[in-house]
Amino acid sequence: MALNPPTPTDGTGDPGRSLVRPFPEVGPLMRVAYRELGILANGSEQQIRALGDPARLPRPWDPATCRHPDLRAEVWAWLEAVVEWVNHEHVWDAAAVIPPCWPHHPHLVRELAVLADQRRRAGAALTSDLLEDWHRSTLPGFLDRMRARLRNHCDEGHQAWPAKGRHIRHTERACRAERAEAFTADVNTLDEQSPDAPHRAFSVVDLATGEIHDERTL
Incomplete structure (x- = not known):
């Protein structure tokens, strides 16, 4: 005795749909x-x-x-x-x-x-x-x-970025200037082998205005 095959579903129980969906095409x-x-x-x-x-x-x-x-x-x-x-x-x-x-x-x-x-x-x-x-x-x-x-x-809806406060502190001008000073000091240790080399300073970009500052001006 032949058995009828089960009605195809889409995985949610809805009959009459394809068992698999094609991958979306690009525009x-x-x-x-x-x-x-x-x-x-x-x-x-x-x-x-x-x-x-x-x-x-x-x-x-x-x-x-x-x-x-x-x-x-x-x-x-x-x-x-x-x-x-x-x-x-x-x-x-x-x-x-x-x-x-x-x-x-x-x-x-x-x-x-x-x-x-x-x-x-x-x-x-x-x-x-x-x-x-x-x-x-x-x-x-x-x-x-x-x-x-x-x-x-975000299980119950989108939540605010938990790390936002720390990111803001990281990008504050004082913190960026402190890091730039550390970078400059490290690079200047290489200049000790070449006394005639000019002093170097890193530039810092103000993310809010786009202005470029020498770290010594901050």
């Missing part, structure tokens, strides 16, 4: 960015010259390098889709869920961009080697670091 501007990076890696000398300064090419795995507003918007939309995909396809325990406030955590943004890029590369490979490594190492490593850093701070 058109991101495809251009990846194509240019591919040319930089494997193109002819003429093609590489046509790209201009390689350092200015956007790298989608590093969102800060994506300076065009439309490209940056595509990166955010892609990462949003990737987070939903990871939470649905790879997370079972609630403690491992990427929180909805992830855009407010710079460390998560940066790591998610790399996680997404490596999954994109692995999915496009002609063998399963990169994908196996992503499953075995990349994704678990990301989730472990996320849990260690967030702990339970």
Whole structure:
């Protein structure tokens, strides 16, 4: 007697949906960015010259390098889709869920961009080697670091940055001047071997105004 197969679900009990969801695709501007990076890696000398300064090419795995507003918007939309995909396809325990406030955590943004890029590369490979490594190492490593850093701070909604006070103290002008003085003193010990060398002093950038100060003026 033949048995009817069970109705497929999406893992939540809802019937009629695919058992697995495809990895989100990048947008058109991101495809251009990846194509240019591919040319930089494997193109002819003429093609590489046509790209201009390689350092200015956007790298989608590093969102800060994506300076065009439309490209940056595509990166955010892609990462949003990737987070939903990871939470649905790879997370079972609630403690491992990427929180909805992830855009407010710079460390998560940066790591998610790399996680997404490596999954994109692995999915496009002609063998399963990169994908196996992503499953075995990349994704678990990301989730472990996320849990260690967030702990339970955002379980019930986004919480203020616990280390904000210490960061503010670290960037205060007096603290920065003290560190710059220590750096200068260390460098000047090297000048003892060369008595004619001029005194060197480190510059300090005021993060609020962008002004550059000699550490001795602070």
